[in-house]
Amino acid sequence: xxxxxxxxxxxxxxxxxxxxxxxxxxxxxxxxxxxxxxxxxxxxxxxxxxxxxxxxxxxxxxxxxxxxxxxxxxxxxxxxxxxxxxxxxxxxxxxxxxxxxxxxxxxxxxxxxxxxxxxxxxxxxxxxxxxxxxxxxxxxxxxxxxxxxxxxxxxxxxxxxxxxxxxxxxxxxxxxxxxxxxxxxxxxxxxxxxxxxxxxxxxxxxxxxxxxxxxxxxxxxxxxxxxxxxxxxxxxxxxxxxxxxxxxxxxxxxxxxxxxxxxxxxxxxxxxxxxxxxxxx
Amino acid sequence: xxxxxxxxxxxxxxxxxxxxxxxxxxxxxxxxxxxxxxxxxxxxxxxxxxxxxxxxxxxxxxxxxxxxxxxxxxxxxxxxxxxxxxxxxxxxxxxxxxxxxxxxxxxxxxxxxxxxxxxxxxxxxxxxxxxxxxxxxxxxxxxxxxxxxxxxxxxxxxxxxxxxxxxxxxxxxxxxxxxxxxxxxxxxxxxxxxxxxxxxxxxxxxxxxxxxxxxxxxxxxxxxxxxxxxxxxxxxxxxxxxxxxxxxxxxxxxxxxxxxxxxxxxxxxxxxxxxxxxxxxxxxxxxxxxxxxxxxxxxxxxxxxxxxxxxxxxxxxxxxxxxxxxxxxxxxxxxxxxxxxxxxxxxx
Numbered sequence: 001x002x003x004x005x006x007x008x009x010x011x012x013x014x015x016x017x018x019x020x021x022x023x024x025x026x027x028x029x030x031x032x033x034x035x036x037x038x039x040x041x042x043x044x045x046x047x048x049x050x051x052x053x054x055x056x057x058x059x060x061x062x063x064x065x066x067x068x069x070x071x072x073x074x075x076x077x078x079x080x081x082x083x084x085x086x087x088x089x090x091x092x093x094x095x096x097x098x099x100x101x102x103x104x105x106x107x108x109x110x111x112x113x114x115x116x117x118x119x120x121x122x123x124x125x126x127x128x129x130x131x132x133x134x135x136x137x138x139x140x141x142x143x144x145x146x147x148x149x150x151x152x153x154x155x156x157x158x159x160x161x162x163x164x165x166x167x168x169x170x171x172x173x174x175x176x177x178x179x180x181x182x183x184x185x186x187x188x189x190x191x192x193x194x195x196x197x198x199x200x201x202x203x204x205x206x207x208x209x210x211x212x213x214x215x216x217x218x219x220x221x222x223x224x225x226x227x228x229x230x231x232x233x234x235x236x237x238x239x240x241x242x243x244x245x246x247x248x249x250x251x252x253x254x255x256x257x258x259x260x261x262x263x264x265x266x267x268x269x270x271x272x273x274x275x276x277x278x279x280x281x
Numbered sequence: 282x283x284x285x286x287x288x289x290x291x292x293x294x295x296x297x298x299x300x301x302x303x304x305x306x307x308x309x310x311x312x313x314x315x316x317x318x319x320x321x322x323x324x325x326x327x328x329x330x331x332x333x334x335x336x337x338x339x340x341x342x343x344x345x346x347x348x349x350x351x352x353x354x355x356x357x358x359x360x361x362x363x364x365x366x367x368x369x370x371x372x373x374x375x376x377x378x379x380x381x382x383x384x385x386x387x388x389x390x391x392x393x394x395x396x397x398x399x400x401x402x403x404x405x406x407x408x409x410x411x412x413x414x415x416x417x418x419x420x421x422x423x424x425x426x427x428x429x430x431x432x433x434x435x436x437x438x439x440x441x442x443x444x445x446x447x448x449x450x451x452x453x454x455x456x457x458x459x460x461x462x463x464x465x466x467x468x469x470x471x472x473x474x475x476x477x478x479x480x481x482x483x484x485x486x487x488x489x490x491x492x493x494x495x496x497x498x499x500x501x502x503x504x505x506x507x508x509x510x511x512x513x514x515x516x517x518x519x520x521x522x523x524x525x526x527x528x529x530x531x532x533x534x535x536x537x538x539x540x541x542x543x544x545x546x547x548x549x550x551x552x553x554x555x556x557x558x559x560x561x562x563x564x565x566x567x568x569x570x571x572x573x574x575x576x577x578x579x580x581x582x583x584x585x586x587x588x589x590x591x592x593x594x595x596x597x598x599x600x601x602x603x604x605x606x607x608x609x610x611x612x613x614x615x616x617x618x619x620x621x622x623x624x625x626x627x628x629x
Contacts, residue, residue, distance in 0.1 A: 183379035
């Protein structure tokens with residue numbers, strides 16, 4: 001009802017004044033926090049000549065950062081999709097000492113400043129860290145490589161899948177599993193055919209959130225990675241590098257490309273979720 | 282033999298859900314496990330299904346020792362109170378689930394699902410999801426799903442408990458007819474005595490982890506074996522020994538409690554009729570019958586149900602003194618020590 005009042009034939013300010021106050025507050029808030037900054041970014045990028053825009057956007061260094069950022073984030077999110085589901089399963093289905101403590105620990109990456117996360121990861125995974133020193137003789141280096149970027153992304157996106165799957169898993173009645181057993185399904189078949197399909201929407205949501213978070217990660221990666229182009233330079237760091245060189249146009253163009261890719265992946269994820277929810281009336 | 286249970290018991294932590302219990306259920310019969318919550322009826326059903334393992338005793342299904350067989354091996358159909366349908370599957374896929382697990386051929390599955398959809402009167406609903414169905418329809422899908430694998434035994438745990446009164450009534454009659462058609466040994470759990478009487482051939486009345494009585498609906502109602510059965514199945518008035526003494530009922534000793542049904546009474550207004558004096562407290566006109574609460578001289582109260590004819594003969598009013606004579610009374614031997622001890626151990 002309020003939406004129709006905002007039709008183009010009416011003065012938009014007048015239309016805004018007619019909306020109920022929660023609508024107005026939300027609208028103004030979104031306008032300043034989301035719409036205006038994004039529009040400004042796109043407007044600024046649109047002042048760049050199309051040929052120039054394309055040249056900067058497809059510069060080999062830039063392209064390599066897209067690949068490192070989105071590729072690694074996708075792999076990290078998928079790994080967490082599996083391990084996060086497993087962790088949610090353990091938290092819901094098993095009772096063990098210090099369970100509450102572990103639950104709190106899972107939330108830690110949400111709360112931890114990302115620079116601190118980077119610091120802790122670098123301590124453990126650097127060549128003379130606890131784990132890094134064990135892997136170094138095998139020729140596996142984590143810090144200052146793309147693997148390090150992956151580890152940081154795994155760390156900061158882990159909680160998302162656990163936190164989205166856990167409540168859904170809790171809600172699935174034990175009886176649904178018992179029904180499957182009574183029909184002859186083994187425990188594995190029950191998980192595969194009955195439980196997993198019902199968890200899929202939640203898992204996808206968690207993967208999507210984790211993916212977005214990993215794509216946006218900066219603080220921990222800048223510490224654990226060497227930020228060398230073609231090796232482990234991510235797009236967010238490239239934007240900062242451009243800014244540090246007072247190359248505002250370059251930063252804006254790459255920022256716009258990131259924005260577009262993020263939007264497209266969000267839409268794709270939403271479509272996937274809608275497909276996963278098709279059985280809900 | 283359909284189902285034989287021998288000395289089966291089950292304890293959950295401190296709670297003895299089922300004391301050593303034996304029971305035989307004939308092949309092809311329709312049996313109700315009736316009792317209040319915590320009586321052990323659901324535990325017994327889940328033990329038969331293999332969803333719980335017994336602490337002691339043995340269970341035979343169609344002549345085979347199934348005590349430690351897994352749920353999957355028992356070839357049972359189980360229907361839950363809250364349907365437990367697979368939400369992400371259509372009605373058709375739900376019903377086909379057990380057949381697919383058994384690797385039946387596509388054509389076979391198709392034919393069987395069609396047949397079952399017909400049986401549960403949901404032929405046009407095969408492609409819907411459970412969320413698009415009413416409660417009664419969902420429970421019929423659950424039943425079709427359980428029947429699809431041609432189980433030896435069909436087990437239903439409060440199958441109509443989540444449905445509203447009208448649908449419940451329809452489904453009861455329908456289950457009765459379905460059983461006549463399919464003839465599979467069926468055990469269902471209910472706390473509703475009316476439901477048990479209406480649907481079952483045999484009723485197993487349970488209380489506090491034990492079987493109180495097994496019998497046909499008529500036997501259970503007319504010849505209750507224990508005070509519990511008498512008061513759980515149908516309404517009942519309990520008279521204290523003092524009241525009994527004051528009105529000299531034949532053949533009853535002073536220390537016994539006396540039970541009688543609210544409709545097994547004669548109400549008279551003549552003090553010389555030999556009945557117990559009581560004052561009318563409440564009169565409820567319920568259409569088919571009239572129910573009244575009477576207050577006895579010793580402070581005890583009782584309910585009487587009068588037919589329209591009886592009421593027409595003696596139209597009682599609130600505050601009036603009347604004289605009550607029970608027509609059919611039942612007295613049970615005083616509770617023995619064993620029962621008393623058992624009661625206290627459960628409630629502590």
